[in-house]
Amino acid sequence: MVHGPMGPGGGMGGMGGGRMREDAEPATGQRADLRRVLGLFRPYRGTLIAVLALIVLAAAAGVVSPFLIREIVDVALPEQRADVLGWSVGGLIAVTIVASALGVSQSMLSTRVGQSVMHDLRVSVFSHLQRMGLGFFTRTRTGEIQSRIFSDIGSMQAVVTSVMTQIVSAGAGVLMALVAMFALDWRLTLFSLIALPFAVWMNRRVGRRRRAIVRSRQEKAADLSAGIQESLSVSGILLGVTMGRTEALSRAFAGDSRELADLEVRSEMAGRWHMAVFTTLMALFPALTYLLGGHLLFRDPTGQGITIGTLVAFIALQSGLFPQINGLLRVASQVNSSLALFARVFEYLDAPILISDAPDALDLDPGTVRGEIRFEDVVFTYPGAEAPALHGIDLVVPAGKHTALVGATGSGKTSTGYLMARLYEPSAGRITLDGHDLRDITMSSLAASIGVVTQETYLLHASIAENLRFARPDASDEELERACRIAQIHEHILSLPEGYATVVGERGYRFSGGEKQRLALARTILRDPPVLLLDEATSALDVATERAMSGALDAAARGRTTVSIAHRLSTIRHADQILVMEHGRVVERGTYEELVDGDGTFAQLARQDAWREGDVQGPARR
Structure with missing residues (x-):
């Protein structure tokens, strides 16, 4: 069998094998x-x-x-x-x-x-x-x-x-x-x-x-x-x-x-x-x-x-x-x-469809969604895995507020985001949006209510405008420009010879990582969902660009529920609440200042983050 460049057992060749597994079907x-x-x-x-x-x-x-x-x-x-x-x-x-x-x-x-x-x-x-x-x-x-x-x-x-x-x-x-x-x-x-x-x-x-x-x-x-x-x-x-x-x-x-x-x-x-x-x-x-x-x-x-x-x-x-x-x-x-x-x-x-609409699923109107998300004693185990990725998660994401999920790699924050978007379903417990169990909401209306920008940006081999309109085929040119201005990518697009008609190339390889992530942000902003889920969405941006975008993101998040899954803690300094995860559990809650002063897990992460950014003063003196 031809494996990926890293050969069998690793890299691209080890992803999933060539056959359908028994747990998948x-x-x-x-x-x-x-x-x-x-x-x-x-x-x-x-x-x-x-x-x-x-x-x-x-x-x-x-x-x-x-x-x-x-x-x-x-x-x-x-x-x-x-x-x-x-x-x-x-x-x-x-x-x-x-x-x-x-x-x-x-x-x-x-x-x-x-x-x-x-x-x-x-x-x-x-x-x-x-x-x-x-x-x-x-x-x-x-x-x-x-x-x-x-x-x-x-x-x-x-x-x-x-x-x-x-x-x-x-x-x-x-x-x-x-x-x-x-x-x-x-x-x-x-x-x-x-x-x-x-x-x-x-x-x-x-x-x-x-x-x-x-x-x-x-x-x-x-x-x-x-x-x-x-x-x-x-x-x-x-x-x-x-x-x-x-x-x-x-x-x-x-x-x-x-x-x-x-x-x-x-x-x-x-x-x-x-x-x-x-x-x-x-x-x-x-x-x-x-x-x-x-x-x-x-x-x-x-x-x-x-x-x-x-x-x-x-x-x-x-x-x-x-x-x-x-x-x-x-x-x-x-x-x-x-x-x-x-x-x-x-x-x-x-092959069974594990996630599908219930027979009497509710078709939510995104315009009426407030955006409160609750996890009630949620346990989640990935298919085929032995140990749960999440253990008894109880949390509330208040409507119209900015909630951040932080933690070390493998702490469960991305898994929590996947469950919010119903890319997976909990093994036990339930998750609600405005009091409705996600399993009782149609997939289409849930997708219209929760906009997701992931760390792994995917762009089609098409023009910039076509990539943006994938989210909203009926969007006008003015709406495209407005979304791109918020994502701080409009000026760069105008500098290209073909502007919004520029073909991005396979998976967007004609653009840098930061440019691709800003295009992905603009694509999600174009849909104007009441809930915005950002999974390491600014991880590829340099510090200067990230700081320039922070005000625009705050403007985009105003009036909507925002959940940020962050590795760089400077991006969530002004979050209304921060949930610190460790080994699939929420171990700390609070604001940035409260958690830093608490000298717990978050304070340690904040000190490490400050050293990575070259600030030897530490987060407490900012």
């Missing part, structure tokens, strides 16, 4: 079966009935030709009947034209249905993943997700768009041909089907082998896709070059690519020798049928049992039957192996 384990795949076609029953009718008509037209040939051989030519010859030849031409027209119409309708099913499946997977919650994505690599949506579903396209109709078409053709063959001579028909049980058994065996190989191939392709996504991103290139791992990454990629190529060959060649034997055997049957038919004709030269025309017509039907049986078995094997692809996609569709 406990409800899965169902195996995709043909009945579930066929269920994807249920919304298009009307069109499929029309396709089936066209297939049956085409198959019926196909078996008419041998009977016309028999008339030509047994009647028109021996008796020199020009009329019979004329209408028989005309019938052959008409059947060919009709069959071609029916084939084109059937192909158009079946392709349209197949593409609609593909569209539905892609949208279903994407929409389901959008609601999976943050925990799922912290354990699953982006490349793995992309592989399932594009590679797996793309590989299923041939099955969905054409193979299903091929099965029906070949099945109808085989059925019609068998009926016609029995009508011509039942003895020759039974002789023609001697090898069919062997072919069916062989096909099932080959299908099982191919299914296992296809699943391994898709898993390796997903690993390769994840490796590409991680290693060839801007972050991956920087890490690979600075760590001197570019050659190692190339070698690892070459190894994975070779394994994938070998699996592709194995998938393509699985059962080929078996099918070759069956194809050879089928090719011999017409000759053997001539031999058996000749002996039957010699025993009954009057032609009452079998005639030359009957034998020729039967061979014509048989010559069309065997390729259809061969194709039907080959397609059935392909469908059987493709169930591995459906199983991988269904795993995502079956």
Whole structure:
């Protein structure tokens, strides 16, 4: 497997692995079966009935030709009947034209249905993943997700768009041909089907082998896709070059690519020798049928049992039957192996949505939200973790006030912020907004009420204006400028040659860390939420820029509830209350001055912060 630039066990390569974990999808384990795949076609029953009718008509037209040939051989030519010859030849031409027209119409309708099913499946997977919650994505690599949506579903396209109709078409053709063959001579028909049980058994065996190989191939392709996504991103290139791992990454990629190529060959060649034997055997049957038919004709030269025309017509039907049986078995094997692809996609569709709207969830009007947040004996454990991240948290964030959460790394302050935004749900206890349990509020209205700016800034590969309007698509240019002025980024944007039309680059790498964070602040301010959650939102700003922004942030926070998760204590000096966290518990509460004078955990953090900023006087003398 191609790992990230730091290799297995660390850095980008160790994030989440390439598979869905059992804790991320406990409800899965169902195996995709043909009945579930066929269920994807249920919304298009009307069109499929029309396709089936066209297939049956085409198959019926196909078996008419041998009977016309028999008339030509047994009647028109021996008796020199020009009329019979004329209408028989005309019938052959008409059947060919009709069959071609029916084939084109059937192909158009079946392709349209197949593409609609593909569209539905892609949208279903994407929409389901959008609601999976943050925990799922912290354990699953982006490349793995992309592989399932594009590679797996793309590989299923041939099955969905054409193979299903091929099965029906070949099945109808085989059925019609068998009926016609029995009508011509039942003895020759039974002789023609001697090898069919062997072919069916062989096909099932080959299908099982191919299914296992296809699943391994898709898993390796997903690993390769994840490796590409991680290693060839801007972050991956920087890490690979600075760590001197570019050659190692190339070698690892070459190894994975070779394994994938070998699996592709194995998938393509699985059962080929078996099918070759069956194809050879089928090719011999017409000759053997001539031999058996000749002996039957010699025993009954009057032609009452079998005639030359009957034998020729039967061979014509048989010559069309065997390729259809061969194709039907080959397609059935392909469908059987493709169930591995459906199983991988269904795993995502079956993954439980851990955070969703309650049936009677309240749709809050952000304009009426006061912004009081309460934690009532909240316990929280990350999925898959043994120890809780938060223990019995009780706190109140007053409406319209500025509350700061501080503490050392791993103290639980970011986890507390995640719970406020309902990115996770508490394992015990409850969290309320204006007295409403967050679990009783719709996700959309909660997102409109609580604006979040995280330490990990994410910008789309689009223009500045498009990035800002991601928060409010209907925002005017004046509103964009106002938000950017508050975030102290407007003047910098105007200095760019293309202004607000400037493309930020992948993940905003054309901008410094501070500029990206100010753009993220402007994007959230544009939404004007009643509650503002700042998770280390100014961590990338230099001291001068941060101080210049403090007044603007105070103005933006006026009249709304603000929660700051801070590492740099100078940013929360004027907070109405400060909550100090340690080992997942709130250990101190108070204002900046009260906590500094208390000479507790906060006072120690404040002294460390002052030394980092070069102020040897210490915080108490400010």
